[in-house]
Amino acid sequence: MHRWATDLFPICRSLTGSGVRETLHYLKSLVPALSIHEVPSGTQAFDWTVPDEWNIRAAWIEGPDGQRVVDFANNNLHVVGYSTPVNAEMSLAELQPYLHSIPEQPDAIPYVTSYYARRWGFCIAQGKREELRDGRYRVMIDSTLEPGSLTYGELLLPGAEQREILLSTYICHPSLANNELSGPVVTAALGRWLSGRDRRFTYRILFVPETIGSIVYLSRHLDEMKRNTIAGFVVTRVGDDRAYSFLRSRNGDTLADRAAKLVMRHHAPDHLEYSYLDRGSDERQYCSPGVDLPVVSIMRTRYNSYPEYHTSLDDLALVTPSGLEGGYAAIRRCIELLESNATYRITTPCEPQLGKRGLYPTLSTRGAGYAVRSMTNVLAYSDGSRDLVDLAELTGISPEEVVEIAGRLADAGLLERVDA
Numbered sequence: 001m002h003r004w005a006t007d008l009f010p011i012c013r014s015l016t017g018s019g020v021r022e023t024l025h026y027l028k029s030l031v032p033a034l035s036i037h038e039v040p041s042g043t044q045a046f047d048w049t050v051p052d053e054w055n056i057r058a059a060w061i062e063g064p065d066g067q068r069v070v071d072f073a074n075n076n077l078h079v080v081g082y083s084t085p086v087n088a089e090m091s092l093a094e095l096q097p098y099l100h101s102i103p104e105q106p107d108a109i110p111y112v113t114s115y116y117a118r119r120w121g122f123c124i125a126q127g128k129r130e131e132l133r134d135g136r137y138r139v140m141i142d143s144t145l146e147p148g149s150l151t152y153g154e155l156l157l158p159g160a161e162q163r164e165i166l167l168s169t170y171i172c173h174p175s176l177a178n179n180e181l182s183g184p185v186v187t188a189a190l191g192r193w194l195s196g197r198d199r200r201f202t203y204r205i206l207f208v209p210e211t212i213g214s215i216v217y218l219s220r221h222l223d224e225m226k227r228n229t230i231a232g233f234v235v236t237r238v239g240d241d242r243a244y245s246f247l248r249s250r251n252g253d254t255l256a257d258r259a260a261k262l263v264m265r266h267h268a269p270d271h272l273e274y275s276y277l278d279r280g281s282d283e284r285q286y287c288s289p290g291v292d293l294p295v296v297s298i299m300r301t302r303y304n305s306y307p308e309y310h311t312s313l314d315d316l317a318l319v320t321p322s323g324l325e326g327g328y329a330a331i332r333r334c335i336e337l338l339e340s341n342a343t344y345r346i347t348t349p350c351e352p353q354l355g356k357r358g359l360y361p362t363l364s365t366r367g368a369g370y371a372v373r374s375m376t377n378v379l380a381y382s383d384g385s386r387d388l389v390d391l392a393e394l395t396g397i398s399p400e401e402v403v404e405i406a407g408r409l410a411d412a413g414l415l416e417r418v419d420a
Contacts, residue, residue, distance in 0.1 A: 001185040001324040012076040015209045016053040024153045031191045038149040045219035053148025054082045064135025076174045080121035081113030086141045101126040109312035153207035159199035166232030172209035177319040182239030214285040231256035232295035238327025239319035240300045244268035247297040250276045250287035254294030258389045263333045266398045337399040344415040345384035357412045384418045
């Protein structure tokens with residue numbers, strides 16, 4: 001995954017344009033079943049309209065001595081996203097309103113966009129900005145902003161059931177590693193894993209521009225998604241080593257919430273939990289009133305919670321192989337739990353005899369009963385009203401353990417599924 005991120009890092013992505021297409025074609029080489037779709041500019045999607053397409057070829061600022069003090073070729077964050085073309089000469093005082101920097105981070109180039117208002121601008125590290133001297137500056141942005149299309153990727157993996165699990169990530173950020181190359185590469189890895197296994201549920205895996213992409217997609221697929229989606233995950237900021245985070249859905253008590261809370265309790269006991277009031281990504285669209293999908297976010301360090309966020313410091317050193325592996329594993333454990341989740345009912349009144357089925361020690365010694373305490377606890381609460389997520393929560397055992405115990409008890413004829 002880190003190698004994929006390294007390959008994708010230099011590409012200039014935005015809401016639309018050739019960088020998005022290049023990224024999607026790379027991802028398609030990893031997951032060949034990925035389909036790529038174009039939505040024309042001007043298309044209405046609920047309260048939004050697909051914007052014009054933006055592409056950029058070059059941009060720079062030349063100082064009074066003719067040397068380039070800012071060059072898009074060196075870092076694609078140097079240009080405000082969706083900047084209109086410009087070719088002009090001006091004084092430093094005239095240029096200053098078009099420059100963006102972060103005073104408290106002198107070495108960081110900020111990430112700035114202007115998607116829905118036409119303007120141009122450059123981003124520069126505060127330290128470099130303070131070195132600029134009076135004189136005439138030449139500014140040039142070679143870009144186009146004209147009718148085109150919005151591009152997104154969709155991977156549909158049919159399962160034994162029509163019920164669906166949604167995975168959604170976004171592909172609209174330029175050279176930012178944790179936000180947001182970690183999401184696409186982890187989602188691609190999950191797509192490869194799911195493609196190669198038997199699936200109980202159908203999987204809808206999306207690579208979309210943030211906000212407008214999910215809105216456009218929902219405008220085309222809302223009815224079927226509301227009918228079929230049982231759980232969903234926005235995959236974002238899953239590449240650093242600093243923390244784990246869980247952000248609840250708007251309702252906070254969906255199957256996705258319950259499964260994610262259980263997994264995170266065992267996968268990362270010291271994780272940080274956030275409410276929907278702390279939302280900041282496409283869970284805003286999937287959980288919004290009128291859509292109401294059961295979608296949560298499992299992250300490493302949450303957006304806007306690390307100093308490198310939305311700056312050039314969010315690079316490939318911040319995202320690590322182990323960080324990506326941890327983010328991938330957390331979401332995969334949730335999927336594995338959901339795939340195995342079921343509601344069971346005990347088949348015999350009173351406590352069953354486990355010993356004759358080889359499930360309990362036949363020699364009663366001090367402490368022998370504790371060896372199968374988790375098993376007897378699962379039996380005690382298997383009354384047909386609780387699924388495995390509930391049982392693991394009640395008994396304090398891990399997702400993998402509750403699945404294994406339920407399987408053994410069902411094989412022994414002591415549990416029967418009541419949700420088939």
